[in-house]
Amino acid sequence: MSELNISGLDKNFAAIPVLRGINFSVAAGELVAILGASGSGKTTLLRLIAGFLRPDSGTIRLDGHLLADGRQSLPPERRGIGYVAQEGALFPHLSVAENIVFGLPRAQRRAKARVAELLELVGLPEHYANRAPQQLSGGEQQRVALARALAPHPRMLLLDEPFSALDAGLRAETRAAVASALCAANATAILVTHDQPEALAMGSRVGVMQRGVLAQLSVPMELYRRPATPELAAFVGEAVFLPGQALGGSAHTALGVFPLAAPAALGAVRVMLRPEQIRLSTAPMPEAARADVADITYYGPDAMVALRLEAAEAAVSARICGHAVPERGGKVWVTVEGPVMTYPMD
Structure with missing residues (x-):
């Protein structure tokens, strides 16, 4: 996996600032959780890293290679970044195995390469390969979506509130399975969430977005015990x-x-x-x-x-x-x- 570096990142929509002066890095093999309320800019940040949006200024680099700045932006398919959406976004007309290999070269798709390995990695039995997504629970579908994102050996993974649609019990179980899979794959990853316990439990560091600014980025215990401002203190816990x-x-x-x-x-x-x-x-x-x-x-x-x-x-x-x-x-x-x-x- 790879190291991500973001410097001076700005993004406006119709002259309204959405992100302002974002600076941070993610080390190889690290999972950073980005926490924020709705409208804080956290999903926009993820979409800029993925290449779905272009920044107005600032730079995004992966392993030192420029992905985007204010003048140019590498297309998403050339970035080597996996993306897991909120509700998995599996193709209902394809089997679990076909969903997992969807982004691989044609020969590997026909051979259903690595399906058993990836199912094991995300904690699902091998016989699930022939099932339709509709035959799986919401948590199982999210694990398949993670397996699909891991299949092409991405340089980095982005997880956009992947557990938000799950009920409390299933959410905890799926979160543990995903954390275990990311650790086993030594994945470099960013998790975006509005759930404070989720961010503190999963991130080796946690960043808090407020009104388009990265207000604090710290290890979970530091963020919880020594928040930089009263507003952060009230947002992260009680x-x-x-x-x-x-x-x-x-x-x-x-x-x-x-x-x-x-x-x-x-x-x-x-x-x-x-x-x-x-x-x-x-x-x-x-x-x-x-x-x-x-x-x-x-x-x-x-x-x-x-x-x-x-x-x-x-x-x-x-x-x-x-x-x-x-x-x-x-x-x-x-x-x-x-x-x-x-x-x-x-």
Whole structure:
């Protein structure tokens, strides 16, 4: 597989900026997940890399070879890039085997080359080769689409929200199978998604697109624990914000004093922590903040507990284990584990 480099990429539609100054690279064998809300520009980015669109400025290079800039663009069929669409886009009149070999030279299509190998790679039995796509589940169809994309030995793979049409259980199963196949193939890949857990679970690095800008590109743990802005913090997972003061290496808040996850300017700050960092006790605890349980949203394995702090008259939410849910309307003592992020006051 190959290394992708993108520099200064811009794209406008009818003079409206869709992508602005995109810079990043994908190492050979790496899977980068691009996360963003609808309209953030993530699918446009994928289509530029695939060659379906031409950039207005900037460059796209694969293994040092220019694929596109503001003046020229290599056609998609000459880029050596595989593309897996949202719903697989299999041909209903062809068998699974015929779908897999569709993009190969004629002689290899007749011989159905590598069909058994590719079916095994994506976790499907060999006898599926003679089935029609309509005889497969949605997750199985997505695996066949991945096998088809891998068949010509592409230099890179692009996955455009490939699990979005699947229900939750099938989505997790298919995601695991695809991740395993990409790893086994040592594939260089970009996954575009609007699903935060999916991006964090699959990407060796995760980039967040916001209003056409790549706002942050980091390893998953760095992105989740140390988001660059409050907006990113609220987008990637759930966030609790409190006013506070940054003094030395600590943040002072109504919930207590906490170490900082990153250096901060001294003075008034917005303090961000994750709901799962908040711990609750129904027994009095010295130096813990006291709160009323305002509401509970129960999910089974865990629950979100809405709290109103007595001292500060502020509302926060805690994510706790489902078996430890307190009584609605009761009192609890609140502590926080781990470091917190701070941001300048608006």
